[in-house]
Every structure is written in C-alpha cells, then in structure tokens.
Amino acid sequence: MNTINDTRSTLDKYMPWMLALLGAFLTGKALKRMFWMAFGMYWALHASGIHVL
DSSP, X not given: OOOOOOOSOHHHHHHHHHHHHHXXXXXXXXXXXXXXXXXXXXHHHHHTTOOOO
C-alpha cells in the first residue's frame, strides 16, 4: 500500500493564493488612489470656476 502525502511545502502550496491576494490588495489601493485624485482634480477645477460636466 503506497500512501504518500502531498510533499510540497506550505509556501509552495499557498504562494499563488498569497500573490493573488497581494495583487488584489495593490489593485484596490491603486483604484482608490486614482478615484481620489480624479475627485480632487474635478473639485479643484469646479472651485476655480471651470465646470467640466
């Protein structure tokens, strides 16, 4: 009877999940920063009298 367990290390097993979570986290931070930058630029133009929309 041959009972071999999964011999991969824990790091090798969970590295794709950790990289995916890191990528999602960094993407969320980038989207948040882009939103607030666009909002600030819109508000600065609006306050200066230039109405974009």
